[in-house]
Amino acid sequence: MLKEKHSSPAVKPWHSCLPEAALPYIQLMRLDRPNGYWYFWFPHAFGTLWTAIQQRSPPQSLARANLVLLWGVLVMRGATCTWNDTADVKFDRQVSRCRNRPLARGAVSVAQAHVFTAAQTLVSVATLALLLPSLCAVYAVPAVVGCRPMAWGVYMGAASMGADPLRLAPLLHALTATAAAAVDPRYTAAATMPWWQPILVSLAEIRVDWPLTVFFMANVIWTLLYELVYSHQDAAEDAAAGVKNLVLLYAVRLEMKAGGPDPRAPLPTRFGTMPLLYRLATAQTLLLVAAGSMAGFGLGYNAAALTGTAAALATMLSRVRLDEPESCAWWFKVGNIWFAGGAMVMGLAAEYVGRLLLE
Numbered sequence: 201m202l203k204e205k206h207s208s209p210a211v212k213p214w215h216s217c218l219p220e221a222a223l224p225y226i227q228l229m230r231l232d233r234p235n236g237y238w239y240f241w242f243p244h245a246f247g248t249l250w251t252a253i254q255q256r257s258p259p260q261s262l263a264r265a266n267l268v269l270l271w272g273v274l275v276m277r278g279a280t281c282t283w284n285d286t287a288d289v290k291f292d293r294q295v296s297r298c299r300n301r302p303l304a305r306g307a308v309s310v311a312q313a314h315v316f317t318a319a320q321t322l323v324s325v326a327t328l329a330l331l332l333p334s335l336c337a338v339y340a341v342p343a344v345v346g347c348r349p350m351a352w353g354v355y356m357g358a359a360s361m362g363a364d365p366l367r368l369a370p371l372l373h374a375l376t377a378t379a380a381a382a383v384d385p386r387y388t389a390a391a392t393m394p395w396w397q398p399i400l401v402s403l404a405e406i407r408v409d410w411p412l413t414v415f416f417m418a419n420v421i422w423t424l425l426y427e428l429v430y431s432h433q434d435a436a437e438d439a440a441a442g443v444k445n446l447v448l449l450y451a452v453r454l455e456m457k458a459g460g461p462d463p464r465a466p467l468p469t470r471f472g473t474m475p476l477l478y479r480l481a482t483a484q485t486l487l488l489v490a491a492g493s494m495a496g497f498g499l500g501y502n503a504a505a506l507t508g509t510a511a512a513l514a515t516m517l518s519r520v521r522l523d524e525p526e527s528c529a530w531w532f533k534v535g536n537i538w539f540a541g542g543a544m545v546m547g548l549a550a551e552y553v554g555r556l557l558l559e
């Protein structure tokens with residue numbers, strides 16, 4: 201049986217030996233909570249593995265690309281989290297899980313946070329521009345800075361003025377319940393990054409790669425799914441603070457259908473999100489099936505990426521307790537990323553290794 205709670209002896213955090221003044225900046229980068237890092241890195245792993253399969257890249261090229269991205273994503277995630285806390289500070293002070301963040305508790309000023317965001321962005325840009333193939337930087341660097349146009353048309357007005365919807369996410373949460381739908385493609389856009397070099401080398405050969413596009417959409421849906429689970433942690437406090445998200449959007453819809461709110465109903469019933477989660481999981485699985493079939497992937501992909509992901513999502517949705525923040529947190533931090541995300545990585549890796557062995 202899976203266990204969602206573990207008791208162990210207290211262990212000092214790795215950063216306890218650093219100067220106390222460094223702690224707020226470590227927390228701004230979320231280096232003290234590394235689980236979310238993998239949600240940034242896994243799409244890069246998907247993209248590099250997919251490209252390595254199609255281009256029959258040697259293992260050393262695949263390893264080098266991912267070593268560069270391991271560092272680049274670390275700083276890119278830090279910049280994103282710092283910006284998120286800066287823009288979200290008013291709401292963080294009203295939510296118990298967030299009010300101890302550095303900006304919310306006053307350990308760092310807004311001006312200091314802006315400087316820190318800029319510094320991290322520059323480091324991330326330098327890493328990608330100097331260590332990745334030059335034409336990849338045409339796509340990657342503007343994406344990191346936050347000024348690339350959004351190819352899929354999400355918030356075109358904001359993008360055309362040099363704003364990336366990921367950077368607008370904290371502001372959007374104050375205005376719309378569907379902010380996650382706007383910013384999710386930004387996270388999973390990493391899966392397309394490795395394709396831009398061969399595309400840009402010969403503009404005459406630009407085409408839509410439908411298998412990759414379908415795989416990309418599967419990951420957009422996956423992001424929506426785990427963001428919904430994550431959002432249940434603070435749903436009640438978000439409602440009181442005026443923060444909007446998809447969970448609360450469903451609460452409003454349910455209340456309208458029922459003729460008014462029922463404060464006695466448990467959270468899963470009141471918010472009505474479980475049917476949506478099952479629909480998203482089904483859609484993701486079907487898209488993964490379609491992507492693998494269109495790309496001609498074999499047994500390794502089907503056994504791990506399809507069967508493994510479907511089993512992981514089914515397990516999560518059958519076991520997660522949406523009315524318990526601890527359960528939602530565990531499935532977000534551990535269960536979903538390592539079971540579902542790990543299954544997709546293993547499936548692509550198995551396909552890559554299988555094709556190498558057949559050469």
